Every structure is written in C-alpha cells, then in structure tokens.
Amino acid sequence: MRQTLMAVRIGKQATGTMDEKSITPNHPSKSQERPTLKTIAFMTGLGITTVSRALKDAPDIGADTKERVRLVARQLGYQPNRAGVRLRTGKTNVIALVLSIEEELMGFTSQMVFGISEVLAGTQYHLVLTPHSHQRDPMMPVRYILDTGSADGIIISRVAPEDQRVALLTERGFPFATHGRTDMGIMHAFHDFDNESYVYQAVRKLIARGRTRIALLPPPSNLSYYHHSRIGFERALAETGASEVPVGRVTSESSLGMIKEFAENLMRNHAPPDGIVSISGSATVALIAGTEAAGKVLGKEFDLVSKQSADFLNWIRPEILTVNEDVRHAGRELAKAIIARIDGVAPDLLQSISHPTWASAAPV
Amino acid sequence: MRQTLMAVRIGKQATGTMDEKSITPNHPSKSQERPTLKTIAFMTGLGITTVSRALKDAPDIGADTKERVRLVARQLGYQPNRAGVRLRTGKTNVIALVLSIEEELMGFTSQMVFGISEVLAGTQYHLVLTPHSHQRDPMMPVRYILDTGSADGIIISRVAPEDQRVALLTERGFPFATHGRTDMGIMHAFHDFDNESYVYQAVRKLIARGRTRIALLPPPSNLSYYHHSRIGFERALAETGASEVPVGRVTSESSLGMIKEFAENLMRNHAPPDGIVSISGSATVALIAGTEAAGKVLGKEFDLVSKQSADFLNWIRPEILTVNEDVRHAGRELAKAIIARIDGVAPDLLQSISHPTWASAAPV
C-alpha cells in the first residue's frame, strides 16, 4: 500500500460529500469558504484525523501522504482555525502585553510594542494589549488573563522589587516575562536595562568634568529600577567622594510642571548641584526648562546626563550627555523570552540585561 | 408553573451529573475549573440552552428564571468562553489595530492605543496589534485579517487619498474605521484631525506677526493629510498675498538629520523664510536645530508653528506656536466608531473631525 491511494476512494459517503456551500450569486465562483481540515481531507481522499496528524508531522503517517497533504494545504492557503484549536487545546496563541497608562510618553510604549511584534511576526502568536491604570488595580489585568485563560503568556513592565503580579503568576505556574527585575527570591524571565551601571557611569562622567555636587532625579520609589539607580548613584559617590544634592519627593514621573518648578528652585539654592542625572527623557525636558529659568547655563554652570528611549535630547541641547535605552530591543528580548517560557524553557535561561551605550557627543 | 422549579429536578441524568473533575492534589479544593454554561445549568437545574438564552435575555425565558440564572452566573463569575463563541458564531470580539512602524515616534502610537483601550475596556472587545512595515506591503495585514477572520473590525491609519485597503475592506463589507480621510467616493467611518484648518490658521498667525515668506514642512505626499495641509496653506497664502518658500522633497518623515541639514541650508539662502509651519513635533525638533545652526533666532528672525501629539515643544522653546493633536481622543473616537460600525451603524454617521486648539503661549 505504498502509492496506491491516489484518490481511489473518493467521496467518503459517511462524513458527507464536501457539502458544496451554495455559491453566493454576486461572486461568481471565487467566494470559496475558508479551507478547513475537512476541505483538505476531501481533496486528498483522506480522513480528517489523518490530515491533522500529517500536518503536524506525526510519526504514524506515511511520508508520501504527508507530502501530499502539505501540498494541498499550501495550495489552498490553509490556516488552522484559531478558535477550533483554542477550544480543543486551550492554546490561545496570544501573548498579552500588560501596560500601564502611566508608561513614559516619549515613544517608550510604541517601541516596546514594535519590538515585540517584530519577533511575533514570525510566529503564530498575536499580540493583545491590556492597558490599565496602574494606580487603581495593578492586579486586575493579570487576574483577568489568568481567570479567563485568554493568553498563553504575559509580558509585564514597571515591576516592583516585591511584585504581587510576579508572585501570583509564579504561584499559578503561568508563563510570563517582565521588563525589569524583582527582588523576592523568585526566578523568572526578564529583560532589564542596567540602570545601576547607567547612573554609576553618569556620575563618573560628571565627576570627570569636575562636577562634585550631584543630584539624581530617580524613578518612583516603588519601582525596581529606583533601587538600581540609587545603588549606582551611591556607589559612584562613595568611590569619588562627591556629594549628593537631594531632590526630595520629586521623581521622573512627577508632572513636567512640578519638575520644572523643582529644578528652578533647586538651582536657585545657595548651594545648587553642578551635575544632574536624569533617568527619563521627558523629565529631562522639564529639568532643562527649570534650570534655565533659574539662569543657569547647561555645560557651563552645570552638566546634565540623561537616559532617553528616543533619540531627541541632543537635538535640543547637544551638551546633554545621553544614553539611549533601546526599548525596541527590550521588546524583542521579552518576546523571545516569553515564547521560550511557553515552550517550557527554564526561566533562569531567559534573563538578559542591556548595558548603557553612550551616544556620540552630537548628532549629524 | 411559576415558581415551582426551585431545584426540584436535580441531577439530570441524561446529560450526566456535573462530572466532578478530579481535584488536583496540590490545590486542596479551591481549584475549581472555570465555570461554563454547563456549570450554571447544573447548579440551577436548567438546560444548557435555557441558561444560554436566559443570559442573553431572550423573550422565551421566564423572568424569574432569568433572574436566577443571572444570579448564579454572577456568583460564579461566569465569563463566556471566547473560543466557544468564536467557533460557533464567527464573532471574534477582537478589534485589530493595523499600524505601520513608520508611525510618528513621539508618543503618537501609544496615545492612540490608550485612547482605543479606554473605550474597549468597557466592552467585550480585545485589542490586537498588527504592526507591519508600511513600505513593504501595506495590504498584507488587512488581507490576513480578512482571510482568517481574526477580527470583527479594523482600525487603520496613515491613509492615502486613494487607499487600497479602504477599497478592499469596503468591497468585502468588512467593518473598519480610519484615522484620516480618503478621497475616492467611498463612504466610511473615520476620525481625522483638521490639518487644513491647522495649517491655514498657522499661516494666518505667522502673517499676523508680520511674516510674509512662509515655508511648510508637510507630511509625505502619498498621505491624505499632505493634501489637506497644502490646501490650507495655499488658501492662507492666497488670502494674504504672502509667498511660499518651497522645501523641495523634504517631509516631516525625512530623517531628523536630513531635516536639520535642509533647515540650515534653507535659512542660509539669500532669501530665507521668516515663518515655518511644521506638521510634526519630532520634525520640529530637527528644524529648530537646523535654523539655529544657521544662526537664526526663533521669534526674532523667524517664527515657527508646529503641531505635536505630546506636549513637549514649548518646554524646549516657549516661542514656538503649538497645536496639540489629541491622539488619545482620536483613539477613543475610532474605537467608538468601529464598534458602532460592527453593530451595523451606517458609516456616514461615524465620521468626526478634531479641530485645532492653540496651546497657551507657555506652559506652567
């Protein structure tokens, strides 16, 4: 029974002869319904099961049968029905990106999304966005996805050192990857930017320029990278003997108006900083406005180092020392990690960190 | 048979007694599977069909039965299984946002996404992102969605006056809404920013400041809003007798380096413009860099008007006259429109336009 099958048994009365959907009158003949396994089964004269198994290259299907099935499938442009697969297997082929609307404005989110999409484009996965107000209930989207099984994996950002979402997802054994690290003794997939190193190097650069009184505009203190940036900051200060000018409760996510006002007051102090490190590009814009409103000249009376996720600060003030956080790359890494995680790869193999690279002094 | 039903007929041997899923050993008892119609049917003693119909408030179900079903459903936290619904009805409860990775960087995409999500959050719809390189094959994502039926509606942006995607979607009768208008005699849902009016007003403002030689940095000429901005521009010039300083082939989406270089050359001409209108915030950043590299002072030798989708230009140069395009609002409008479209509302009732509002001179 090697190659005898060639369409000998046509029709297959049992399952019904390919039910000849009534051709709609407007589209003469092109209105062919979407092909299913049944279509291929009919065309090849095989059973639906055989076709299904052939397409997943199961070992109990003959080599030439597989070939034949694949050929017809390709010819028809067959694509498995997602709802069918999902209903039967529970596999959604969906990655959920949970993001907070407080996310940084300057292109952060879009770059992340594009990075993820880049990787997902080559797979069966779709990307579903689940924005929410982080303030209100950060657990809500995660719980929803968990309860409804509406994704195979989750990417979360803005993680805290002790992150409830990470705890919950881990407890449930649900695949996830985070943008940012945690500090709760839980092993999980992540990608992070090395903010400690960034701030450390930033301070060293300021000191190399002779600055000694440094201020750090950090992220909100509940987020993990607040601590990383503090550690880098303190390490650099300790090594060099430079001193810190404290910033009070202002953070990179305070309103731009508040940041400006703060910066202006700060620079009007009797002992203002001569170097500022900023963790966020948009905050830096307000920072400049404030410092200049106080009459200070960037590059002269003080220097400024900033991280940014889109390359725009140096167009505004070439004097700013900038580091680009490649968020798109982060997106790519996270997408690869979550897919691997879904495929069962151990989380400790899915951790990566980007290191700061300093932009050349001025753009073209 | 009014209120006699109260759990009299329990069990229902026919369909099987709620098959008591083997409780997993790790989770003592809380590991209740996700409730389905069957669960509710069992608990109420009703048939699955009855429960289904009761939940959709069908007219042939008794009022008290409905109440009872709703109560139990709420109690269990019942959520219809999306795969089941989708398989049976073809309804995906998904809105696809097709966006091009060439989309403006400065927060445009994220604001759009957040706006859409805001509206979708109150509905059963999920938001699926389908980014793609617009250059390569703009039709691909649309065709994919059409072929696989993977969404109930599509939102597209960056439309052209004669847009193939609009033509295809209309031909297939598929619900969609566009960010931007077309000009091909097809009635469809859209939201647009009134770029004609923006540019017109921009020019008038420049002229009010005594400027007479105006340059327009327009979007790429294949996009609809290129034409709108040109119309507004030319109308203002015609009315006032001001003259245009042409910009050649530079557009708001040329690289920042190119824009800067162009601006610098332009301002070094023997007859440079004294007013510039920019359609994009990020381009404006480069524009400033170029004009200042040529030694010109903003607000003195020339004035600059720019549109932006995030409020940042005035932090950089308070002198710039800015208009904020509220992309988040656009997202909200588009989401509402696409849902209405799916519900069968006529497209001509789903068209809206945002008008420019001028930011107050300087921010806080």
Place this chain on the structure above:
DNA sequence: CAAATTAACTGTAACGTTTCAGATTGTTTT
C-alpha cells in the same frame, strides 16, 4: 370538552480541532 394556542423550557447538531482507541492492511514470526 376537544382542539388550538401560548409560555417556558430542552436536546441535538454544528462550528474546527485534537485525542483516543481502534481498524485495516500487509508482513513477519513461529
């Protein structure tokens, strides 16, 4: 009071897929 009508409920089938437990060959072993 039989027949028709109405109100309330229900089982079956189907959407497209995969898993399971066979079935049908031909071939090898004993």
Place this chain on the structure above:
DNA sequence: AAAACAATCTGAAACGTTACAGTTAATTTG
C-alpha cells in the same frame, strides 16, 4: 498456516457555544 507484528489510516468524542426544531404543560378558544 496461524499468530503476532508493524505500518497507516480512521471514526467518535470532546472542548463551549448557539440556532433550530422540538416538547411539555398550562391556558384559551370554539
């Protein structure tokens, strides 16, 4: 030649939902 095996193929059932065509019992009609 009977029995066992291997290689291929297969139908039935199930996932959760809804449309359809009933069924049942009570009520109205003639």
